[in-house]
Structures are given as C-alpha cells and as structure tokens.
Amino acid sequence: MVTGTKGNMSVKSLIFVKSALVAALVASASAVCAQEQVGQATLIRTAVTGVSGPLAVKSPVFRDERISTSKSGLGEFMFADGTKFAVGGNSSVVIDRFVYDSSKTFNQLTLNAARGSFRWISGKSKSEAYQIVTPAGVIGVRGTRLDIFVGPGGITSVVLLEGGAQFCTSDGCKDLRRRCDVVVATPGGGVSDAAPVNRNIYQEVGTDQAFPFLSGRQQLSNGFYGFASGSCGLSASSGQRTERSGAQRPERPNNVPASD
Numbered sequence: 001m002v003t004g005t006k007g008n009m010s011v012k013s014l015i016f017v018k019s020a021l022v023a024a025l026v027a028s029a030s031a032v033c034a035q036e037q038v039g040q041a042t043l044i045r046t047a048v049t050g051v052s053g054p055l056a057v058k059s060p061v062f063r064d065e066r067i068s069t070s071k072s073g074l075g076e077f078m079f080a081d082g083t084k085f086a087v088g089g090n091s092s093v094v095i096d097r098f099v100y101d102s103s104k105t106f107n108q109l110t111l112n113a114a115r116g117s118f119r120w121i122s123g124k125s126k127s128e129a130y131q132i133v134t135p136a137g138v139i140g141v142r143g144t145r146l147d148i149f150v151g152p153g154g155i156t157s158v159v160l161l162e163g164g165a166q167f168c169t170s171d172g173c174k175d176l177r178r179r180c181d182v183v184v185a186t187p188g189g190g191v192s193d194a195a196p197v198n199r200n201i202y203q204e205v206g207t208d209q210a211f212p213f214l215s216g217r218q219q220l221s222n223g224f225y226g227f228a229s230g231s232c233g234l235s236a237s238s239g240q241r242t243e244r245s246g247a248q249r250p251e252r253p254n255n256v257p258a259s260d
Helices: 002-034 201-205 236-244
Strands: 037-045 048-050 060-062 066-069 074-079 084-087 092-100 106-121 130-134 137-141 145-150 156-162 165-169 172-176 181-185
Touching: 037 048, 066 074, 130 145, 137 145, 156 165, 156 201, 165 181, 172 181, 181 201
Parallel strands: 106 130
Antiparallel strands: 037 060, 037 074, 048 066, 066 092, 074 084, 084 106, 092 106, 106 145, 130 137, 137 165, 145 156, 156 181, 165 172
16 A cells, blocks of 8 residues: 555656646747847857856857857857947947847847947948937947947947937937047046047046947957958057047046046
C-alpha cells in the first residue's frame, strides 16, 4: 500500500512538473514573440551589453532594450530603415519606442541617451520620425549626421556633421545648420546658441573624454564616415592650431559655471 501510494504521488508529481514545464515554455515563447526587433549590431568591441547579456555582431536589438558599454566599449548598430547608430565607451542608451509604417520605415523612432558618446546617421524614414531624448532636452533630427555627448550631471552637447538638427529644452529651441557647429545644454536650463566647436568644448562639458569619434580616441568603421568627414578641430593633432585660430567658444547656458 505504501509503495502504491508513493507510486501514485510520483505520477502526480511528474504530471505537475510536465505541466509547469509546458506553461513555462509557452510563456517564454510568448515573451520572445512579444519582443519587437528594431535592428541589429554590426560591430562590437570590448564589452557591449543588452537586456539579455553581452552582445555580438548580428545580435538583434529590441524595443525598450538598454544598451550599455564598458569604459573602452564600442557598439555599432543598423536599424531596420538603414539608420546607423554608434555607442562609445561608458555609455548607456535605451531604444525607447518605435512605430513601423507599411514600407519598413519608421513613423517614429525614439532613443533615450542617458550618458556617454553617440554618433547618429539618419536612415530612410521621414526626418520628423526621429527623436533623441537626453537629460537636458530633445534632439530633433533633420536628415543628419551628428555626434552627441551626455556628460556629468546630464550636461549635453551636440555637434552637427551633416544636414540639420534642432535641440529643444523647456526654455526654447536652437537650430544647428552649419557643419561643426555645437550647442550645449543642461537639465532644467537653457541651450546655447550654435557656434563653431573648438577644443574649449571639453571645459564646457567637464571632461576631455567627450566626442571620442571626433578626437580619434575611438575609431568607427568606414560606414560611419561620410563625405563630410574630419574632426571639426577636436583631434589631438589639431589642438594647437585650433587654440590659435581664435574660434569663439559656444555661449554657455546661464546656469553652467565657467570651468577653472
């Protein structure tokens, strides 16, 4: 009798385990199906992680996924509409939301850049579909190549490389129309007028680690350089020439203290 009881309990336990396993598999499959892929990694160096762990070349990236890099990490990504996005060292960005239209372009693609260095190259979608949210404001992309740096305390700076862009805060918007123009903004503060960038930008944003793709500290693949290539005077080799050029520093927002 005891043996039979144990046997009956074992069968019931086995049925329960199988049922639980099937339920888990169904739930897992549903979760995978619910993930919306927005693009994939095209280059990974050192350490780049996503929601499920380390990323590799051809790893898919999904809506709501946070992409983070190590101090020397570098990730390059291609979105479904041909948009290219590079993430430099010690950076964090979330693919916040996107909406496809019927032709595999985006009605909306929004990224939330929390910290670090980024390069953006617009794809085939309408320019008004793109939006990059930073701690200091929102970047409206107008068919563009641009570099973005989000530094200590959320101070944010944007250098235009090609096309046009607009940076908006609660105090208003500033347009970027000329190659190598820069704006600087702080959370809760204003945004500076666009002006030619020079090496004083490192003092403005509080670190010389800003804009590593322009300075040459990190090298991108060829697909991230267009006809408007160059360093905008931020490479180490152009430092003395830039300082002697007399280029004006971009005007600071009122609440950004002068650097020592």
